[in-house]
Amino acid sequence: MASQSKLPIATYREALVSSVRENQTLVVTGETGCGKTTQLPQFLHEAGLGEGGMIGITQPRRMAAISVAHRVSEEMGKSLGGTVGYQVRFDDCTSPDTKIKYMTDGCLLRELLDDHTLSSYSIIILDEAHERSLATDVLFGLTKRLLPHPLGDGSLKQRDRPLKLIVMSATLDVKRFSEFFDNCPIFTIPGRVYPVSIHYSFTDETFDPMKTSYLSRVEQVVMDTHMEKGPGDILVFLTGQQEIESMCDKLFKSAERIDYEHDVLCKDVLGLAILPLYGSLPTEQQQRIFKQSERGIRRIIVSTNIAATSVTVDGVVYVIDSGYVKQLSFNPRTGLDVLAVVPISKSEAEQRAGRAGRTAPGECHRLYSQSFYNSLNQNTIPEIQRASLSSVILDFKCMGISNVIEFEYLDPPEERMIAEALKQLYYFDAINDKGQVTPLGRQIVQFPLQPNLSRVLLKSKSLECEEAVLPIVAMLSVENVFIRPSSKKQALESMEAHKELQEAGGGTSDFATLLAIYKLAMESGNQKRWCRDNYVHWRSLKTAQSIVGQLKNILNKQEVLGDSTEEIRAAPLGERVRQSLCFGLFSNAARLAPNRRSFRTMDGHSTVAFIHPSSVLFGCEDSLDWIVYHEIVDTAKTYLRTVCPVRYGWVKDLLPRLHEVDAYRLSDCERKRSLGGEEEEKEEEGPVSKKQSLEKEEK
Ligand code: ADP
Ligand code: MG
Secondary structure: HHHHHHHHHHHHHHHHHHHHHHOOOOEEEEOOOOOOHHHHHHHHHHHHOOOOOOOEEEEEHHHHHHHHHHHHHHHHHOOOOOOOOHHHHHHHHEOOOOOOEEEOOOOOOOOHHHHOOOOEEEEEEEEOOOOOOOOHHHHHHHHOOOOOOOOOOOOOOOOOOOEEEEEOOOOHHHHHHHHOOOOOEEEEEOOOOOOOEEEEEEOOOOOOOOOOOHHHHHHHHHHHHHHHHOOEEEEEOOOOHHHHHHHHHHHHHHHHHOOOOOOOOOOOOEEEEEEEEOOOHHHHHHHHHOOOOOOEEEEEEEOOHOOOOOOOOOOOEEEEEEEEEEEEEOOOOOEEEEEEEOOHHHHHHHHHHHHHHOOEEEEEEEOOHHHHHHOOOOOOHHHHOOOOOOOHHHHHOOOOOEEOOOOOOOOOHHHHHHHHHHHHHHHHOOOOOOEEHHHHHHHOOOOOHHHHHHHHHHHHHHHHHHHHHHHHHHHOOOOOOOOOOOOHHHHHHHHHHHHHHHHOOOOHHHHHHHHHHHHHHOOOHHHHHHHHHEOOOOOHHHHHHHHHHHOOOOOHOOOOOOOOOHHHHHHHHHHHHHHHHHHHHHHHHHEEEEOOOOOEEEOOOOOHHHHOOOOOOOHHHHHEEEEEEEEEEEOOOOEEEEEEEEEEHHHOOOOOHHHHOOOHHHHHHHHHOOOOOHHHHHHHHOOHHHHHHHHHEEE
C-alpha cells in the first residue's frame, strides 16, 4: 500500500531489522502515528525473524489490538485470523497459522500462567509501554526472567532459543525502560512534528475547576472552530462513552442549524461529520475513524483518551482538550477498583496537543486555564501504583513467584497495596494464611474474571445451578446492558420496558433480572429486535452469549468443590443461585440498618449505603435483612447496585474471614519467605531475587 511507504518508519526499515537481529532487547520509540505498531511486526516477519515462533505484540487496550490486527492483515492482503490474528479477553481470533499476534497485555499475562517460557513466541513486543498499564508493567518483570543471563535472573528454565524482547513507546520517558533491561539500546525513529499553538479557553478569573464544567464549553469551542477555521478535522478529548454520546447528540443538533451560506467563514468546508470514538464502540464504527473525510467535509471526532496514543486519527488539525480522563483507581474503602474522572497530567496534555501537529501546523484549545495546567502532575501515576493488585498477585503465586514484595517491578507498588491484595486473596480462600496458593486459588486463576465472580461460578457447579449462574456472570462482565436514552420521551419508555424486565425476573433480585433478559432474548425469534424494543444493548447481549460459552468450557474442566447433597439439590433453583452469588460476593454483604432504609456494609468499614434507584429492590428495603451487591457507587450518596437478598445462614460462616487475618501479617510472611524462612517453597525462588531482598533488608 502506498500509504505504508510514506510513514516515517519506512525509511528505517533496514536499520530496525538489523538492530533487532543484533540485540536481545531493544527499546523502540517514535512519535505516535509513525508506524511502530502496524509496521515493525511486518518488517520482522518479512525478514524471517519470526521463524522460530510467533511475533506477539501487546496492547493495553482491547480496541487497539483488534483494530490494528484488522489493519495489518489488510495491508498484508491476508484474512484476519490467519497469518495475522488477535486475542483479547473472551475473543480469540488466531489459528495455528498465526505468525503475527496482536493481543492485550492481560492476555499475554494469562498465557504465561500455562506456558512459563512463552515457548510459542520468538519475539515479544511490549507496545504502548508509556501507558504504564498494570499488565504491561508486570510483563516487564516477567519477560525479563525469560531472557538469558545476565539480563534475566536465571530463575526460569531457559528456552530452546532465546526470546527477543522489544519495548515500544511514544517519545516519553524511554530511558527508564532501557535501564530496566540493563541499558539496552534505544532506537529512535525521528518524527516530523509541526508546531501546535496552545490556547486556554479560560482565564484564572473565569475558571473554577469545582464549578466550571468543561462540558459547558465543548460545544461552543467546537462550533467556533468549525465556523471560523480553515479545513482540518477536530479531535475532542472527553472522558467516557455516555458523555461522548450525549456530546455527539448536541453537536449534531447544532450542526443542523448551521447556515452554510452565511454562518461559515471558511468556504472550503461544506459540511460536518460527527464521530464518537471509545473502547467499546462496535468494530464497524471504529473503522469509520480511519476513513479520510470526503472533500469539503470536516470531521469532528469525539474521543476518550484512546486517541491520545493508542489509535491515530489522520487529518486532525484542531484538538480540544477537556483536561480530564477516566482512570482506574483503587478504593481502599471497598477494596475494589473504581473508574473515576480525574485531571490529566502535563505530559498527557502535551501528548493530546501533539495530535494536532502530525501533518501540518495545528491548534490545541484547552478547556481550562493556564494555572490549572501548571497545577497538573508532571506524569500520570502508573496503574500498578493505583489499582487493585489481587489478580496480578494471584497470577504471580500460580507462576511460582512466591515472594511478591521483592519482585522486580519497574516502579514498585506501595507495600500497603500488596498487603491489601494478599488480604483480599485470603478472603476468597485463594491463598492461605502463609500466603501460599490453595487448591481453590488454582481454580480461581483459570477464569478471566475477578476472584469473587470465579468463586460464584465454582460454587454454582457444586450446587448444580451453573446453567442459571453462567449467564448472570456473563451479563455482569459486559458493559452497559441497559439503554438509557437522553431524550425525555424515550427515557420514560425505557424505564417502562426495564420495569417489565424486572417483573419477568420475578421482581426479587437484580441478578434475576439479568438472567431473565438473557433468557428472553435468547428465546425471542429476533434478538436484535427484541433488544431494541426492550431498550437493551444487543451487542452486550451477543458478547454475553459468547462469554457464557467460554466460561462454560473452563468450568467444565474444574472439579466440583465440596459435595452436592440430596438436600442441596432439593432446594429451589432460585435459592441455589442466590447461595452461589453469596459465596463469591460475601465480602459485599450488607445488613439493613435499624432505620429500615439504609444498609451497613460488612467489610469492616460499616459504610452507610442505599439501594440504587435503578434496582428492583429500591423501595422494598423494609422487607429485607441481609443482601449482597455487585457494585458500590459513590456519588452524593453511597449506592449499592445489582443487589440480591441472602440469608444470614449463608454469610455467617464466611464473614469471619474478613476479620481473621491482618494484612501486615501476610506481607510479613512474604518477607520472611525471601529470607529463606520457608523450606518447602525454596526451590521456586530465584537465587538472585533472594540475594536482592537480603540487600534491601540491610539498607
Ligand atoms: P504508531 O504505533 O507509531 O503510533 P501506527 O502503526 O499505529 O503508529 O499507525 C500508523 C498509521 O496507520 C497511522 O497513519 C494510522 O492512522 C494508520 N492506522 C492504524 N490503524 C489503522 C486501522 N485500523 N485502519 C486504518 N489505518 C490505520
Ligand atoms: Mg502504536
